[in-house]
Amino acid sequence: MENALLEIKDLKKAYGEHVVLDDLSLAVNKGEVVVVIGPSGCGKSTLLRCINALEDIQGGQVLLDGQPVLRQAKNISRTRQKIGMVFQSYDLFPHKTILDNILLAPMKVQKRPRAQAEAEALELLDRVGLADRKDDYPRQLSGGQKQRIAIVRALIMHPEILLLDEITAALDPEMVHEVLQVVLDLAKNGSTMLIVTHEMTFARAIADRVLFLEGGRIVEESADPKAFFARPATERARQFLRTFEY
Amino acid sequence: MQSLGLDVLFKGKNFVRLLGGLWVAVRISLISVAISIALGLIMGMLMAGKNRVLKAMFRVYLEIVRIMPQMVLLFVVYFGTTRVFGWNLSPEASAIIVFSFWGVAEMGDLVRGALVSIPRIQYESAEALGLTTAQVYLYVILPQTFRRLVPLSINLITRMIKTTSLVMMIGIVEVLKVAQQIIEANRRTSPNAAFGVFATVFLLYFLICWPISRLAGYLEKRWA
Numbered sequence: 001m002e003n004a005l006l007e008i009k010d011l012k013k014a015y016g017e018h019v020v021l022d023d024l025s026l027a028v029n030k031g032e033v034v035v036v037i038g039p040s041g042c043g044k045s046t047l048l049r050c051i052n053a054l055e056d057i058q059g060g061q062v063l064l065d066g067q068p069v070l071r072q073a074k075n076i077s078r079t080r081q082k083i084g085m086v087f088q089s090y091d092l093f094p095h096k097t098i099l100d101n102i103l104l105a106p107m108k109v110q111k112r113p114r115a116q117a118e119a120e121a122l123e124l125l126d127r128v129g130l131a132d133r134k135d136d137y138p139r140q141l142s143g144g145q146k147q148r149i150a151i152v153r154a155l156i157m158h159p160e161i162l163l164l165d166e167i168t169a170a171l172d173p174e175m176v177h178e179v180l181q182v183v184l185d186l187a188k189n190g191s192t193m194l195i196v197t198h199e200m201t202f203a204r205a206i207a208d209r210v211l212f213l214e215g216g217r218i219v220e221e222s223a224d225p226k227a228f229f230a231r232p233a234t235e236r237a238r239q240f241l242r243t244f245e246y
Numbered sequence: 247m248q249s250l251g252l253d254v255l256f257k258g259k260n261f262v263r264l265l266g267g268l269w270v271a272v273r274i275s276l277i278s279v280a281i282s283i284a285l286g287l288i289m290g291m292l293m294a295g296k297n298r299v300l301k302a303m304f305r306v307y308l309e310i311v312r313i314m315p316q317m318v319l320l321f322v323v324y325f326g327t328t329r330v331f332g333w334n335l336s337p338e339a340s341a342i343i344v345f346s347f348w349g350v351a352e353m354g355d356l357v358r359g360a361l362v363s364i365p366r367i368q369y370e371s372a373e374a375l376g377l378t379t380a381q382v383y384l385y386v387i388l389p390q391t392f393r394r395l396v397p398l399s400i401n402l403i404t405r406m407i408k409t410t411s412l413v414m415m416i417g418i419v420e421v422l423k424v425a426q427q428i429i430e431a432n433r434r435t436s437p438n439a440a441f442g443v444f445a446t447v448f449l450l451y452f453l454i455c456w457p458i459s460r461l462a463g464y465l466e467k468r469w470a
Contacts, residue, residue, distance in 0.1 A: 052374055054370050054373065054374065077376045077377065077378050078376070080373065080374060080375070080376040081375075081376035083374070084374075085371075085374040087367060087370075087371055087374075089367060091365075091367045091368060091370075091371035093368070093371075093372070093385075093386055093390075094390065095389050095390050095393060095469070104375070104377075104385055104386075105375035105376060105377065108377065108381055108385060109375065109376040109377055109381070110376075150371075153375070154374075154375075157375065157376065
């Protein structure tokens with residue numbers, strides 16, 4: 001079998017007594033789009049944060065390209081460059097213009113020349129329809145626009161995998177669409193993604209594989225999202241999906 | 247209407263003397279502010295850190311500064327230390343010590359406040375981009391801290407300039423003392439001088455402090 005791009009083995013994460021991730025294992029192949037759903041507090045966001053080593057872990061391993069991702073490692077900066085992450089609250093740097101937000105990492109971390117990085121930034125901005133906002137500050141943009149910028153900021157680093165952590169949860173409904181459209185385009189172009197979301201229609205449309213997480217464990221996994229959303233195999237997943245119907 | 251007593255200002259070098267007094271006041275506050283910013287930055291970073299003993303000590307220091315009237319501190323440092331410790335501090339040195347003692351505490355607390363007000367996620371989204379800890383601080387955290395800090399520390403400067411009016415009590419001839427001297431010296435010829443001269447002092451303080459406080463307001467809005 002071909003080696004997975006991202007491999008998580010028996011990952012354990014706990015805050016004191018409270019176990020958030022309970023020996024969770026998961027592999028994501030190159031080009032695959034994996035969507036993680038589950039009730040709040042099930043550990044899905046923590047899972048993404050552990051992959052990027054933003055959290056200390058209590059056991060198990062995260063491997064990217066077969067190399068362990070370790071929070072304290074000297075090369076953690078290099079590893080994180082291969083992992084793009086977009087957060088729920090966009091978290092652009094408020095003191096920098098849109099363009100400078102995007103250019104900070106390629107110039108300071110990857111030491112790319114400004115002209116070259118800027119050309120790519122403008123190209124990406126054009127792709128998400130925001131080229132004319134490059135000199136604005138984040139506070140001048142709507143939530144949906146900020147989130148598209150956050151995606152561009154991650155993309156310009158050429159990550160091998162993108163982690164999207166409930167990126168539409170803080171957005172007004174009409175802005176959700178513009179952001180998800182960008183993500184759909186990425187999927188079409190073969191990006192590898194691990195997506196945590198509450199948008200079930202979006203999950204069904206984009207996922208190659210769906211994971212239903214609860215209590216820090218994968219309760220159900222399906223390589224056929226259409227079938228999963230129509231008839232989940234477990235009672236727990238069925239209950240969860242029912243909460244989205246009225 | 248009676249004379250406003252402005253005429254004294256044009257006698258001899260009176261107006262220039264007033265300006266000289268103003269410079270003494272501004273000089274004391276500028277030196278104190280410089281010391282306060284330098285040491286306050288260090289203190290603020292320590293206060294935002296994890297060392298509990300240091301934090302408790304700074305807490306006590308800050309409370310002392312807030313409770314103690316500046317004038318009492320001036321008297322303690324200038325009159326009190328001379329015999330007990332045998333220090334022969336000049337009035338201006340004493341004033342700078344007291345103002346810095348006060349300023350470092352306030353500045354430290356401002357720096358601490360600005361540092362802890364930067365959301366955790368700003369650190370994380372910068373780290374997630376692959377920035378090293380030093381880069382996270384240099385490009386993301388400190389510029390934001392600085393922007394929150396500048397308007398607040400400018401306000402501290404104006405408060406210090408105003409409070410320098412106390413230092414005449416330990417014999418420093420600053421603008422208010424000069425004003426008094428001018429009024430005393432012309433008591434016979436211009437009995438109304440108190441109004442004109444003190445009003446001029448007010449105007450001078452205003453001319454110095456108002457632009458500074460407008461600048462703080464502008465920066466606050468611009469960087470909000």
